[in-house]
């Protein structure tokens with residue numbers, strides 16, 4: 111096959127590209143420049159698509175012996191990922207930008223351009239697997255569950271999965287680093303990227319305040335009584351306990367947790383730990399990675415955090431919203447996160463959580 115290897119400059123995508131070449135594919139390496147002005151999003155933070163990362167990617171392509179190009183996708187990334195991230199926070203939700211990047215950039219803009227140029231698909235260093243079955247090519251968890259990235263790939267349609275090649279899904283990270291050493295790749299011990307690539311590490315709240323403002327507003331209890339003040343409602347997360355600065359303690363001294371963020375009234379609602387319990391969630395923007403879910407309730411598992419557990423549930427889709435009823439309630443679930451359905455290790459599909467109860 112003719113393939114584009116998406117090379118971030120990290121160890122995973124370098125080994126993925128090398129494996130694709132070794133498997134007999136005709137491969138070219140492509141590094142995506144995702145920010146036209148890295149300092150605009152990041153001040154000194156390590157993340158994807160710094161100049162050094164593009165140099166690392168180019169050096170890896172040289173060692174592997176494949177042609178290498180840089181594609182400027184800064185505008186697509188800004189419009190599809192950064193703007194969505196800001197809009198979701200402004201609406202009081204907690205988005206997952208890696209998932210949007212897979213949906214809109216790596217397996218949309220990049221895959222579309224690759225196909226238009228006569229390529230068959232895109233190779234990435236994601237930890238996930240695909241399998242060919244009677245119902246076509248399906249998406250599965252990686253063997254190394256601690257590195258599994260199927261959650262952030264759950265937005266891929268059947269057609270996008272067709273064009274996705276994940277050569278690392280059956281290997282552990284430890285073995286990938288050893289393999290990179292053996293292949294003479296200089297990035298073998300390069301640290302993993304963490305956090306959100308366009309936000310300075312550990313300063314999500316400050317980054318959001320700079321862009322969405324820091325209008326002071328009330329923190330209220332569930333009866334609407336003001337018990338504190340916040341500096342930017344969207345810098346809080348559902349389930350947050352620390353840093354609330356409440357002025358009125360509870361009668362028994364028990365802690366309070368963020369229950370709800372209401373952007374229109376610029377209010378943060380707090381309450382007791384048990385009030386965080388969620389038994390039912392509904393999601394919009396549903397995507398199926400295989401056969402579509404129907405309105406007939408089915409048993410399965412739902413995962414609501416990138417590295418969270420898969421929780422037993424029953425679920426159905428009414429044509430607009432995906433609903434999942436958990437067997438056991440879960441504490442603290444933020445809207446804006448993905449609810450990803452699994453059948454064993456196969457990804458069924460996902461939706462963006464818009465309601466919880």
Ligand SMILES: Nc1ncnc2c1ncn2[C@@H]1O[C@H](COP(=O)(O)OP(=O)(O)OP(=O)(O)O)[C@@H](O)[C@H]1O
Nearest residue numbers: 116117118120121122123141142158234235236303
């Ligand atoms: N700027 C980029 N240019 C090209 N491909 C990219 C870029 N950023 C990420 N990718 C692709 O998406 C995959 C997953 O991205 P993620 O940010 O999770 O990287 P990672 O797991 O740290 O992998 P790596 O070690 O290759 O950086 C990468 O392995 C790579 O194939």
